[in-house]
Amino acid sequence: MLNQLKQSRQRWLHRWFNKRHPAQRSAVVLRYDRIYILPSGFGYAFCFTALLILIGAINYQLSLAYLFAFTLLGLGHAVLFRTFRNLLKLRLQLFDAPAVFAGEVAAFPLHIRHSSTLSRHALAFNFLHQTSVSLNIIEHEAKLAIPLLSQKRGWLNAPALHLSSDYPVGWCHAWSYLNSPVRCIVWPRPENDPPPWQTENNQENNTGRGEEDFAGLRPYQAGDSLRRIAWKQAAHSESLPVKFFNSQAAAPQVFSWDQLSQLETEARLSRLTAWILAAQQIGTPYGLSLPGLQIAPALGEPHQISCLNALALFDNDAQQTPTGKWQ
Numbered sequence: 652m653l654n655q656l657k658q659s660r661q662r663w664l665h666r667w668f669n670k671r672h673p674a675q676r677s678a679v680v681l682r683y684d685r686i687y688i689l690p691s692g693f694g695y696a697f698c699f700t701a702l703l704i705l706i707g708a709i710n711y712q713l714s715l716a717y718l719f720a721f722t723l724l725g726l727g728h729a730v731l732f733r734t735f736r737n738l739l740k741l742r743l744q745l746f747d748a749p750a751v752f753a754g755e756v757a758a759f760p761l762h763i764r765h766s767s768t769l770s771r772h773a774l775a776f777n778f779l780h781q782t783s784v785s786l787n788i789i790e791h792e793a794k795l796a797i798p799l800l801s802q803k804r805g806w807l808n809a810p811a812l813h814l815s816s817d818y819p820v821g822w823c824h825a826w827s828y829l830n831s832p833v834r835c836i837v838w839p840r841p842e843n844d845p846p847p848w849q850t851e852n853n854q855e856n857n858t859g860r861g862e863e864d865f866a867g868l869r870p871y872q873a874g875d876s877l878r879r880i881a882w883k884q885a886a887h888s889e890s891l892p893v894k895f896f897n898s899q900a901a902a903p904q905v906f907s908w909d910q911l912s913q914l915e916t917e918a919r920l921s922r923l924t925a926w927i928l929a930a931q932q933i934g935t936p937y938g939l940s941l942p943g944l945q946i947a948p949a950l951g952e953p954h955q956i957s958c959l960n961a962l963a964l965f966d967n968d969a970q971q972t973p974t975g976k977w978q
Contacts, residue, residue, distance in 0.1 A: 672811065672830040678744035678762075679829055686738050686827045688731065694822035697727055727822065734823040737772065737816045741765050745797070745812060748835035750959070752924075753804050757835040758796035761812070765791055773818040778810050801837040804920065805967045809833045838959040839917070841925040848926050849910060868892040869932050903936040903948035920962050927962075931955045941965055 672685070679685075690698060701723035708716030742764040748757040761776065763786070770789050777783035778799050786795055801807050815826035868881055871891035881892045906926050911919040923939070930937040931950065938948035939958045944965075946958055 668811070668828070669830070672828045674830045674832045676831055676833070678742050678764075679831075681738055681741045681743070681827050683739070686735060686825055688735050688823055688825040690731075691817065691821055691824050694727070694730075694824075697723070697822055701727060730820055731823045733819055734816060734825045736769060737774070737818045738814070738825050738827055740767060741771065741774075741814075743812075743814075743829050745809065745829060745831040745833050747833050748799070748807075748809075750836045750838055750956070750963075751801055752838050753801055753840040756798045756800050757807060757837070758798055759809055759833055759835070761795055761797050763788060763793045763795075772816075774814060774816050776812060776814045778812060799835070801835070804837050804839045804917075804963045806964075807835045807837050809835070836960060836963050838963045839920040839924045841928055842918070842921040843925075845922050845925040845929075848904065848906065848930075868894060869929065903938065904930060905938040905940050905948060906930075907940040908942060909940070916966070920965060924959065924962055927955060927958050 701720055704716055704723065705720035707713070708720050744762045746760045746762070748759040751757045763774075765771065765788065770787070772787045774786045774788065775783050776786070776795070776797055778797060781800065782798050784795055784797060786793060797809075797812060799807065799809060809831065812829040812831070813826060814829065815824060817824050868884060869892070871880065871893050879893045881894050884892045906923050908919060908923070911922060914922065927937060927939070934950065936948040936950050937958070939946040939961060941961060944961055946954075946961065
């Protein structure tokens with residue numbers, strides 16, 4: 652019974668929120684009907700003190716107490732009005748975030764503008780249960796990135812953005828919401844220290860073990876010879892770089908879903924992701940073979956993104972939306 656009441660309340664709040672803050676990708680201007688404001692704990696104590704003095708002034712007919720009480724009430728009203736204006740007529744627009752790997756923090760770009768001469772101070776932005784970002788807008792425009800932790804691969808839909816301010820003295824708390832249907836694609840988390848991939852002739856790739864022309868450095872993998880470690884560069888880096896050669900990067904490679912049949916789905920995707928990153932780094936043309944999808948071998952950042960996107964959305968039509976108060 653209690654759970655049903657909670658669910659009914661959540662559905663009512665969800666409908667109310669979507670009606671008050673309809674989702675839109677374009678810029679949103681905060682007007683009077685989109686800003687909420689209440690006294691803080693200190694603000695309530697301040698109001699109680701002012702009213703207590705006013706009651707005493709009425710009972711004892713003390714002119715000085717009247718002056719003090721109305722001064723406090725006027726000061727409180729001025730603070731409330733200033734806090735409200737700190738958010739009023741802000742023009743906000745949220746954009747899609749660049750892709751990240753699962754477990755990383757996505758950064759959603761936020762553009763803020765206003766046309767008034769009033770500077771905006773101590774503005775706080777955050778998604779629900781996420782790190783808050785504070786900002787002062789001295790000029791008329793500002794940009795910042797709002798963090799949102801990704802949990803799993805696929806599309807990550809951003810929840811409503813919460814923005815607030817307690818400026819100037821913390822007596823009042825004003826807030827509003829920005830409901831933008833922006834999202835970020837989350838690639839599978841690459842496997843740590845993956846085994847070498849198998850070539851078409853069922854031989855392990857010899858990346859990092861050739862004896863031809865030096866072609867560059869790549870991160871150390873299990874099985875690499877100690878003779879190939881670039882000790883000079885390793886002394887200035889936290890990672891362990893390994894030399895590789897041109898002869899190792901020549902043969903195109905197609906990473907197949909079927910060759911990892913012994914692994915679970917997410918483990919397969921993690922290993923394929925790690926192999927794609929490694930092949931891209933050492934310059935080996937690579938393709939991808941998934942059930943229902945074939946990507947021919949190639950190189951380059953657009954090709955890498957296409958392969959990683961295919962892995963991120965493989966058999967995953969559901970979109971992840973962080974749970975929130977109004978979502």
